[in-house]
Amino acid sequence: MKKDQLFTRRRILLVGATAAAGAAGAAGLLAPGDDEPAGGAAGPAAGAPARSARKASAYRLQPLTGYGPPSAAPDRVPVRREPLMSLSGRGRSMVLTFDDGPDPRYTPQILDTLGRYDVRAMFFVCGEMAVDHQDLLARMADEGHVVGNHTWSHPLLTTLSRRRIRSEMTRTSDVIETGYGERPRWFRAPYGAWNRAAFQLGSELGMEPLAWTVDTLDWTTPGTRSIVDRVREGAAPGVVILSHDAGGDRTQSVKALRRYLPQLLDSGYQITVPRRQHT
Incomplete structure (x- = not known):
């Protein structure tokens, strides 16, 4: 796909997303967790090893993301000491996130299921996966999903130099911009292992750190x-769910989404994409 065609598609998406965001009003924002350390390295959390009668559109999709046109320089974001973890606000809103992709074996199936129920999710992609599957990034853009930065090669950031961390983030943001149409506004550390350098460099690159509530x-293919x-x-209202669309056999993840997504919707939950909080 030519880049000018991609940006034309992206502009069409942005017009629709802006209108939807206006309808959503002052919906909830993400909030940091209470139990993360104030500085230094956060220990690795659970995560993948490196490698009804309601109208669907009106009821199920309540986008919270403030989409905007790509800018020449990253937005200024605060340097945090802990990642954002939960969504504070009104309503029974939840966020679904998928890490490590995109993988052509599983990501399209996940996108198909999300599309079937007219909901949006977040995909934290690894650069080494995204660089060969930019068509999937373009599809995510066209379908209104949010793409975040999950580093290039899924390393343990707490063992790397600042220069290497910057390279992992920057290379991935470059690939996302090419395929998705804009630079990522969200970042997730592999293994949930955060440190001061990751927060500082993420901020410099215009990204907010997002963790999760439920793993x-x-x-583990359980x-x-x-x-x-x-x-x-x-x-529960406000939770961020962590799943994976790559990094191994994700057949169970695909099948599980097909089961729990309609159950959540029928229980009254709104599956949203988050709006960034500046404080």
Whole structure:
């Protein structure tokens, strides 16, 4: 796909997203967790090893993201000491996130399921995966999903120099801009291992750090039913669900989404994409 065609598609998406965001009004914002350390390196959290009668559109999709046209320089964002973890605001809103992709074996199936129920999600992509599958980034843009930065090669950031961390982030942001149409506004550290350098460099690149509330542990391939149960048991207003669309066999993750997504919607949850909080 030519780049001018991609940006034409992106502009069409932005017009629609801006109108939807206006309808959403002053919806909830992401809030930092209370139990993260104030500085230094945060220990690795759970995560994948490196490698009804309601109208769907009106009820199920309540976008919170403030989309805008690409800018020449990154937006100024605060340097945080802990990642954002939960969504504080009105309503029964939840965020679904998928890490490590895009993978042509599983990501299209996840996008198909999200599209079937007219909801949006976040995809934290690795540069080494995204560079060869920019068509999937373009599809995410066209369908209104949010793409975040998950580094180039999924390293443990707390073991790297600042220069290497910057390279991991910058290369991935460059690939996302080419395929998605704009630079990412969100960043997630592999393994949930954050340190001061990651927060500072992410801020310099215009990205907010986002963690999660509920880990499905799908990367352990515990069985489809186990993944579904973790989502159902952890469901609550404001939670951010962590799943994966790459990094291994994600067949269970795909099947689980097909089961728990309609259950969440029928229970009254709104599946949203987040709006960035500047403080």
